[in-house]
Amino acid sequence: MELYIVRHAEAEPATPETGDAARPLTRRGRDRFGRSVRGLERLGVTLDRVYHSPLLRAVETAELLVPLLDNEGGESFVTQELARGPREELLEEVEGERVALVGHEPYVSELLALLVLGWRVFEPRAQQGLFEFEKGAVAHLTGELQAGSMALVAFWPSKTLRKLSKH
Amino acid sequence: MISPREWIEHLNAHAEIARAGDDPEGVHHVRVAAGRLSVWLELGRRHMLRDDLRWLRRSAGPVRDIDVMLARRRDGDGGVVELHAELHAERKSARESLLAALASLRFRSLMAALAWAPDLDQELARDTLPKFERRVARASSALERAPDDPVALHRLRRALRRLRYALEWLGSDASALKRFQDDLGDLNDLAVMWRRVHPAPPESTHASAHASMNGDASASDLLHREIEERRSRFLKDWRAARIDREANARSGRS
Numbered sequence: 001m002e003l004y005i006v007r008h009a010e011a012e013p014a015t016p017e018t019g020d021a022a023r024p025l026t027r028r029g030r031d032r033f034g035r036s037v038r039g040l041e042r043l044g045v046t047l048d049r050v051y052h053s054p055l056l057r058a059v060e061t062a063e064l065l066v067p068l069l070d071n072e073g074g075e076s077f078v079t080q081e082l083a084r085g086p087r088e089e090l091l092e093e094v095e096g097e098r099v100a101l102v103g104h105e106p107y108v109s110e111l112l113a114l115l116v117l118g119w120r121v122f123e124p125r126a127q128q129g130l131f132e133f134e135k136g137a138v139a140h141l142t143g144e145l146q147a148g149s150m151a152l153v154a155f156w157p158s159k160t161l162r163k164l165s166k167h
Numbered sequence: 168m169i170s171p172r173e174w175i176e177h178l179n180a181h182a183e184i185a186r187a188g189d190d191p192e193g194v195h196h197v198r199v200a201a202g203r204l205s206v207w208l209e210l211g212r213r214h215m216l217r218d219d220l221r222w223l224r225r226s227a228g229p230v231r232d233i234d235v236m237l238a239r240r241r242d243g244d245g246g247v248v249e250l251h252a253e254l255h256a257e258r259k260s261a262r263e264s265l266l267a268a269l270a271s272l273r274f275r276s277l278m279a280a281l282a283w284a285p286d287l288d289q290e291l292a293r294d295t296l297p298k299f300e301r302r303v304a305r306a307s308s309a310l311e312r313a314p315d316d317p318v319a320l321h322r323l324r325r326a327l328r329r330l331r332y333a334l335e336w337l338g339s340d341a342s343a344l345k346r347f348q349d350d351l352g353d354l355n356d357l358a359v360m361w362r363r364v365h366p367a368p369p370e371s372t373h374a375s376a377h378a379s380m381n382g383d384a385s386a387s388d389l390l391h392r393e394i395e396e397r398r399s400r401f402l403k404d405w406r407a408a409r410i411d412r413e414a415n416a417r418s419g420r421s
Contacts, residue, residue: 022283052215054280059215066214076218080276089272 009033011057039161049096053082086111118148168286191234206332210292226268229261299330324351
């Protein structure tokens with residue numbers, strides 16, 4: 001599996017109306033991640049599956065990945081497993097060959113640590129800053145979707161992908 | 168702005184009814200609500216959640232098809248009564264699959280995501296409407312080229328349904344489309360039943376039901392005749408309506 005772990009793009013702050021769950025992307029977040037997707041396109045990234053958390057900022061970030069999704073057979077799935085710390089249930093649920101998972105910190109860092117390093121116990125203080133998983137960043141992994149079985153191929157900050165989109 | 172709240176509540180309420188299992192309308196309305204919400208998303212040019220809604224509709228489809236067939240039973244018809252025992256057994260299995268879907272994390276995640284989805288901009292929805300109209304036009308042309316093709320008929324039915332839902336989301340009158348959609352829906356229900364009782368491999372239990380119907384061929388003949396009559400009637404009415412639309416368009420009337 002080629003796996004792309006994506007942290008959602010920049011979102012508006014919570015308001016009494018939206019709460020945390022319904023925070024939309026900012027215009028800048030949308031624009032920047034749109035350019036990042038063009039950067040991914042230039043890198044030849046294509047997807048047969050996109051999984052995303054149900055929170056609005058993840059849904060909207062996943063929406064921006066649609067140009068990379070196969071026209072025939074590409075499919076998207078919403079899962080609350082991407083709105084919480086990584087569990088076996090997530091690994092059992094995810095299928096496909098070229099898959100994007102769109103989620104939130106600290107969970108995307110925890111997922112990265114689980115898949116590459118096999119870490120199952122997460123201590124936020126210890127892991128803080130282990131990965132600079134800023135908003136809109138993408139980690140590319142390859143291998144079997146099991147704890148400790150994936151190799152980190154690349155880690156792209158949002159700025160890097162946006163620069164790629166210009167060339 | 169166009170809010171999906173009413174149809175999200177409708178979906179939730181009918182998922183409960185479908186779980187209870189006493190009223191087949193629960194399953195039917197889970198499919199209707201999922202279809203309407205999918206069109207709402209498409210009007211907003213949103214892709215995410217549509218595949219999840221399609222999965223939900225497909226989860227409920229087998230139960231719905233069997234409910235429709237059971238509702239058409241003719242008492243005293245030996246062949247159909249034999250098929251009924253098999254249909255009831257299949258319904259039990261299909262219902263278990265549906266219940267699993269309604270209890271699944273995917274369903275809960277879908278409902279959460281829908282609850283947090285922002286309302287749809289009316290102007291954007293209006294700008295997207297022509298896409299639905301073009302789809303109906305393409306499906307109609309394909310049907311003209313192959314009027315006996317059930318796939319072409321199915322594609323038109325689907326396109327009409329989505330256009331009708333789109334118009335209703337926009338607050339426009341879709342009663343004319345509803346009539347055609349209902350006609351095609353009835354025709355599809357008959358076709359599903361026909362495919363069910365049509366000759367099956369000898370080793371299957373369908374053979375006994377079909378043999379019963381064939382021995383007394385009237386039930387099978389009647390069904391086939393009804394399908395052909397309804398199809399002819401639909402095509403005639405649809406062509407007449409299309410000619411009217413084209414004439415109105417040429418004269419500048421809506």
